[in-house]
């Protein structure tokens with residue numbers, strides 16, 4: 144029998160590559176090489192397994208042209224780059240990397256909140272430019288975190304990890320989620336459920352977006368919804384860029400209708416809306432939420448294990464990180 148072949152579309156932590164190499168023939172692509180849909184569709188022909196990045200468009204066209212694939216494991220928790228429905232109709236398993244990146248991503252969400260509210264980037268840049276002229280009673284006055292109310296949209300694993308941190312800062316927690324958490328969990332996180340997103344937006348001082356990007360959540364933070372928020376509010380996005388109408392957010396930041404924004408994800412990565420780049424009170428990061436050595440290693444192994452399990456013919460129910468459309 145031929146050794147199954149696995150494509151890892153770009154270099155990742157070596158542990159995952161070594162893990163897969165014990166059983167399979169593994170090809171590791173070049174950075175950016177597999178980001179084009181047509182290229183992906185035309186060059187996957189000899190592979191049984193695909194370890195994809197969130198920048199790889201694993202669309203219906205790609206999957207239909209490559210029904211020999213048995214499994215696609217995304218090196219991310221979000222899988223909006225994969226047409227899961229098409230994969231399932233072709234009998235191709237899809238996996239992701241939940242849990243292992245929640246703490247690292249929540250750290251970045253809090254980093255963004257602190258960065259924006261306490262003007263860390265701006266003040267640090269000034270210091271480096273020789274503009275620090277001693278303590279100033281009115282210098283770099285920011286927004287106090289303590290006692291404020293945060294709204295979390297998407298109270299899944301990352302949302303909960305954010306909530307745990309916020310609680311430590313003395314911030315009140317409100318949340319909206321597709322399904323309400325049970326009262327014990329709500330109590331554990333001291334989190335108040337809001338059925339109505341608009342009310343949550345009206346009331347919160349800090350808004351955290353940590354829900355998946357789906358057709359329903361695309362531009363969840365629209366111009367109209369931005370208009371509901373307090374002018375003193377700060378938006379933090381560690382979900383996906385397209386949860387926010389980014390251009391409208393940039394306009395709201397320029398006009399002072401929103402006080403600040405911390406973003407780790409963007410609508411058209413790696414392109415950033417120039418209006419957002421020039422907006423005041425922003426901290427913009429190059430999608431580094433899960434970017435710690437430890438987390439990326441765990442993500443690699445988790446994706447690799449799912450590939451191995453599927454190619455070994457293990458029952459799909461036994462694979463914990465398998466994505467299902469329901």
Ligand code: 8YV
Nearest residue numbers: 219220221381407431432433
């Ligand atoms: C991010 C991600 O770093 O796994 C994903 O889907 O995008 C993470 O790796 C994080 O969600 C953005 O802050």
